[in-house]
Amino acid sequence: MNYTPALRPATLIKRYKRFLADVVTPEGTEMTLHCANTGAMTGCATPGDRVWYSTSDSLTRKYPHSWELTETQQGDWIGVNTLRANTLVREALEAQRIPELSGYTSLRAEVKYGDEKSRIDFLLQADSRVNCYIEVKSVTLLEQGRGFFPDAVTERGQKHLRELTKIAEQGARAVLFFAVLHSGIEDVAPARHIDVRYAELLAQAQQSGVEVLCYKAQLSPTGIDLKKAISVTS
Incomplete structure (x- = not known):
């Protein structure tokens, strides 16, 4: 971008x-x-x-x-402009630059779904494949050499985890995508010290089949671009 x-x-x-x-x-x-x-x-x-x-x-x-x-x-x-995270991820999806999410033929944004009346950031579809629901989160909090999410208690983020968990349990593909927008972050963990409920729901989501992907962006005044996958630890 x-x-x-x-x-x-x-x-x-x-x-x-x-x-x-x-x-x-x-x-x-x-x-x-x-x-x-x-x-x-x-x-x-x-x-x-x-x-x-x-x-x-x-x-x-x-x-x-x-x-x-x-x-x-x-x-x-x-x-710091969190609106850019979705733009970055969309560009990468359309260019098939995220191997874990490649091979789909249809991409839709802001699709209504779930029991709690949410909107998924991206819905990927293709013939003979289950639907793939992707929720994007921007990661910018760096503490003691590690990235954390969230940086504040997030009831909205908790809701999204509940919705993704239900999607996975119903047999569709559910993905939580961390877009790391901080040059100093090399791995990401749930911020249990900030929002313990979010950390608990994330663990439950993963146990139910929700996938967690994490990609780091390269940032400069001329543009930003998702460049490499980095690890997510519990």
Whole structure:
């Protein structure tokens, strides 16, 4: 996924009200960015970090600039716009670059499913194959050299695990896909210390046949791309 037009740099002053961040440009201009990440963003939003932002040409947006990447003072790159995770995964699926999920002929997004009235991120279908339901999660939390998900208690994420478990039990293919958007993460584990219920549901889901895939992205101001599979540990 390429950034068009190119991203521009600024220095983070602060993030606040979840959806907003104040920054200062290299020219000394202060402005407010929209932040699409509703999570805790632990380690991703330290004042003084370099941030990279995109600009929309929409005339109706109150905040035309969107926070895309963080370049931390430790040298890590982080994709903080969680909306990009689905775009990355879709591109990889369409290009058949995820071997575990290749060979399907139909891809649909945001399909309604489940007893709890959810929408699956992607539904893959093909003749003579069972349906494949894929839920995508963006991973950006790095602690003590390991990546963790989630970075805050997530009732929505818990619901998705329950739905995937039921899908697997019914005989379809159910996949939880971790898109790692942090250059410092080399393996991922459930954040039991943050959301113990999520960790419990993930273990139950895997026992019921839910597959867990994890791919790491390469990030830069010119674009981001899923590059390699990394391990998920319990």
